[in-house]
Amino acid sequence: MMNKTNFRIVVVILVLIAAYLGINQQQQTPPKNESPIATSPESVSTVDDHQKIQQAFQQQQNNVQVRASGVVKAILADDHEGSRHQKFILLLKDGLTVLVAHNIDLAPRIENLQKGDTVEFYGEYEYNSKGGVIHWTHHDPQRQHIDGWLKYQGRMYQ
Structure with a gap:
């Protein structure tokens, strides 16, 4: 028969195991509002806000939340004034180019x-x-x- 001390130790161990399994499961499950991470460029998400971006450009709009992908046209020097940003230009499928300003003080840079x-964004x-510029x-x-x-080669940068 277990005494109170042994019983408490067993309970603590079981709680720690349950917490570990819960955290591990949570890390492996993508958020509900997001598709699984792409594993190759061909499987980039089907969500496509290119038309929304084109409309925002034509109407000179700001603060428009968008999701799309593009091909890297140019890689620029990092911006080190204020918050540091990795900068590159993407060519979208409709021919529009956008500057991506990715805050590398808050998220990992794409190496x-x-x-x-x-790159999907x-x-x-x-x-x-x-x-236009894509930030946040x-x-x-x-x-x-x-x-x-950002998603690049199957990895999420957030």
């Missing part, structure tokens, strides 16, 4: 990004005369803005 690579579109491609630690992300 080994090359011209011609496909979920972020906020801001108009400019050159095509990261989580918001203040929980005031919808979380954005």
